[in-house]
Amino acid sequence: MKYEPVTIKDIGKALGLSTSTVSRALRGSYEISSETKKQVLEYAEKVNYRPNPIALSLKERRSSSIGVVVCEIANNFFSQAINGIESIAYNRGYHVIISQSHESYEREVVNVQHLASRSVDGLLVSLSGETSDVSHFTHLHEKGLPIVFFDRVSNEIITHKVIADNYKAAYDATVHLINNGYKNIAHITSAPFLSITKERLEGYKAALLENGLPFNEKYVKFCSHGGMIVEEIEGALNNLLHIKQKPDAFVTAGDRITTGSLTAIKNLQLKVPEDIALVGFSNTNIPELMAPTLTTIRMPAFEMGQVATELLIRIIESKRPVTEFETRVLQTEFTIRNSSGLSPENKK
Amino acid sequence: MKYEPVTIKDIGKALGLSTSTVSRALRGSYEISSETKKQVLEYAEKVNYRPNPIALSLKERRSSSIGVVVCEIANNFFSQAINGIESIAYNRGYHVIISQSHESYEREVVNVQHLASRSVDGLLVSLSGETSDVSHFTHLHEKGLPIVFFDRVSNEIITHKVIADNYKAAYDATVHLINNGYKNIAHITSAPFLSITKERLEGYKAALLENGLPFNEKYVKFCSHGGMIVEEIEGALNNLLHIKQKPDAFVTAGDRITTGSLTAIKNLQLKVPEDIALVGFSNTNIPELMAPTLTTIRMPAFEMGQVATELLIRIIESKRPVTEFETRVLQTEFTIRNSSGLSPENKK
DNA sequence: TTTTTTTACGCAATCGTTCCCGATAACGAT
DNA sequence: ATCGTTATCGGGAACGATTGCGTAAAAAAA
Structure with a gap:
């Protein structure tokens, strides 16, 4: 039946x-x-x-749907981005198929293959933390499948990209900490392969150097799983706190890492910002409800999703092959709250 | 090309x-x-x-994929539930297609129609807050499309259902507040149509009556949009605070409503729990980081997604028509933190 | 009235796959 | 020598929709 x-x-x-x-x-x-x-x-x-859309897909070799590849949706940034994606796609008559890589390279490959064989008309991709080889995208892209990257992009593939101004964001956050009197600023960040990691690291570095502070590699900790594993963050934090010249502040990249770090700090009975100050990349909708209220860099997630989708649909519906590609850089939102308050010395 | x-x-x-x-x-x-x-x-x-999965779908009239209909994924409960769904579906060879109703009835209908015409092998559904008529599901279900409801279920359709013990959860939360000395306990909850709303309301009511407290309809506020609109929550809260016998505590249903209420309280410069205490249904992963730390009822979201998916796949892969259906009730997790601390009077 | 044009529709191929029937051997049994 | 069996494989219909091409009848032009 x-x-x-x-x-x-x-x-x-x-x-x-x-x-x-x-x-x-x-x-x-x-x-x-x-x-x-x-x-x-x-x-x-x-x-x-x-x-029957399936019969149509078989015949027309298109499905009026776009595939989304992200590492996980249980993450404020991505769920907000997906809302942006959906808001555009829905109005333009496309359906959205979401798949999660859970930061796993193999899983990303499988998902991409499957989406392609489902005749998605295009792909919106944010790379997994494990992905250094992007040939699974290259093949499809060369054969004409439209792809737009957002947030975690690859520069090996020439196509539209939508990113946030991670350099400036990290730069501003670091400068803010410096201005508030912190001198030993650490950086807990995501997987080293990722574009966002590199950009943020550069911004952090530049801020230090331009302000006469040394850049110390020991102050930079990578979380390959993007904070999905609690131990990873705890390890990074413990490691930082055992350096002889203990950091007095840090910048955390990503929602999970930010909240994970805060939890770890809390467990160590340290006070923020007195013992250690914090600025975090975070798209949480309750920064005001946290204790202390959290100084955040908010990614323009919804807009990034929207812009990426518009660019993708533009490629899909273009009559002739698209050869001119652009990289849209959207601005982040920096909100100063209590977690990065004046350093104890500066208060005096 | x-x-x-x-x-x-x-x-x-x-x-x-x-x-x-x-x-x-x-x-x-x-x-x-x-x-x-x-x-x-x-x-x-x-x-x-x-x-080619599309050719296969056309021929076999099945797609090895299951459709998920939820109101929004940018919500801890649902994103966690979807992770549970995916964890099972992926291992059993099914792909997951997610669609959001954004609490809109029309959108839910459109999504369901589309998923059905895409030959999904089954549907996992959590109803939108606007949905009182479920005939768009009835038709499909009668024609043999397997459907499993989770969280927000309909009792008009006889099939497997997976819910949390909302009655007990609300009951326990209310009793806890009563035991801590609160006497005027309000309830801010979701759309009145929803099963979860009714169950929680009953639990709340029973706890009051069994403990010699009156049930006051004015103390119950429904948020039809489930808290997606901030004004809705602010309105409910303002309304509550202008009752002559002001509530001294409340129970909030749902993630959005809980955080929305807290924000509104904070904006009103009220102290929690001194001015007003709070127990909230919330699947946030940072209840400890909030100020005050939040007493929560946590839904077994991941497990609910898993169980629902297992039940669905059981129907899908069953040789003969399934006629025996069950309703699984999973337990919630009640964690007492500071937001529901002893009432000022009880402290003395 | 004959020819041409227009109108209005059907046939069949196509997309990729499966599967029901046949078809053609080879081979042993009678 | 004939038949039945088995092993291997191909032809073609089917799934639902679109579309180029062909064509009958009707209408218009000659």
Whole structure:
């Protein structure tokens, strides 16, 4: 007892017409008499006919759907970005298929393969933390599958990209800490392969150097799993706190890392910002409710999703092959709250 | 320049075999010689052949995918539930297609229609707050499409359901507040249609009455949009605080409502729990980081997703029609923290 | 009236795959 | 020598929709 929707053939049989006539009548072709057309349309309406998208996909080799590849949706940044994606896609008649890589390279490959074989019309991708080889995208891209990267991009593939100004964000955050009197500023960040990691690291570095502070590699900790594993963050933090010249502040990259670090600090009975100050990349919607209120860099997640989707649909619907690509850089939002308050020395 | 994967026909042509032979060889049919089989398998491996899932879907009327209908993924409960869904589905060879209703009935209908026409093998559904009429599900269900409801269920449709023990959760939360000395306990909850709303309301009511406290309808505020609109929560809260007998505590249903209420309270410069105490349904992963630390009822979101998916796949893969259905009730997790601390009077 | 044009529709191929039937051997049994 | 069996494989329909091409009848032009 399967679900059996009414097909164009059923309509044809019921009305004594061929499938081609029914098809053309439904699309309003000029070569069908208005009588027949009316008859078909009314009957189709009556039986609630819906064209089978699978049959269409098979024939047209397109599916009116776009695939999204992110590492996880249980993350404020990505769920907000997906909302942005959906808001555009839905209005343009595309459906969105989401898949999660859980920061795993293999899983990313499998997901991409599957989406491609499902004839998605295009792909919106934010790379996993494990991904250094992007050949699974290259192949598809060379064969003409439109791809737009957002947030975690690859510079090996020439296509549209949508990113936040991570350099400036990290730079501003670091300068802010410096201005508030902190001198030993650490950086807990995501997987070293990622573009966001590199950009943020550069911003952090530049801020230090431009302000006469040394850049110390020991102050930079990478979390390969992007904070999905608590121990990773705790380890990084413990490690930092056991350096002889203990950091008095740090900048954390990403939602998970930020909240994970805060939790670890809390467990160590340290006070923020007195013992250690913090500025975090975070898209949480409750920075004000945290103790202390959290100084955050907020990613323009929703907008990034929107822009990426618009660019992707532009490629998909372009008549001729697109050869000119752009990289959109959106601005982050820096909000100073208590977690990065004046350093104890500066307060005096 | 479309993406053109290799087909079974290509293999046949290259090897001088018919498509049927190739197909059978790939499926390991007994009526193909092991030589041919080997030849085909090797060539298929070489050219990285992947069966076209769309063609398969068209032919087999199934897609090895399950559709998920939730109101929004940018919500801890749902994103965690989806992780549970994915964890099972992925291992069982199903792909997951997510769609959001954004608490809109029309959108839910459209999404369901689309998923059905995409030949999903089954549906995992959590109803939108606007949905009182479930006929869009009834039709499909009667025609044999497997559906499992989770969290926000409908009792008009007889099928498997997975819910949390909302009654007990709300009951326990209310009793806890009563025991801590609060006497005027309000309840800010989600849309009145929803099963979760009713169950929680009953638990709240029972706790009051069993403890000799009156049930006051004015103390119950419904947020039809589930807290997606800030004004809704602020309005409810302001309304509550202007009752002559002001509430001294409340129970909030749902992540958005909980954090929204806390924000509103903070904006009103009220202290928690001194001015007003709070127990909230919330799946946030940082209740400890909030100020005050939040007494929460945590939904078993991940497990609910897992169980629902297992039940769904059981129906999908069942040889004969399933007629016996069950409703699984999972336990919530109640963690007492500071937001529901002893009432000022009780402290003395 | 004959020819041409227009109107209105059907046929069949196509997309990739599966699977029901046949078909053709080879081989042993009768 | 004939038949039945078995092993291997191919032909072609089917899934639902679109579309180029062909064509009958009707209408218009000659």
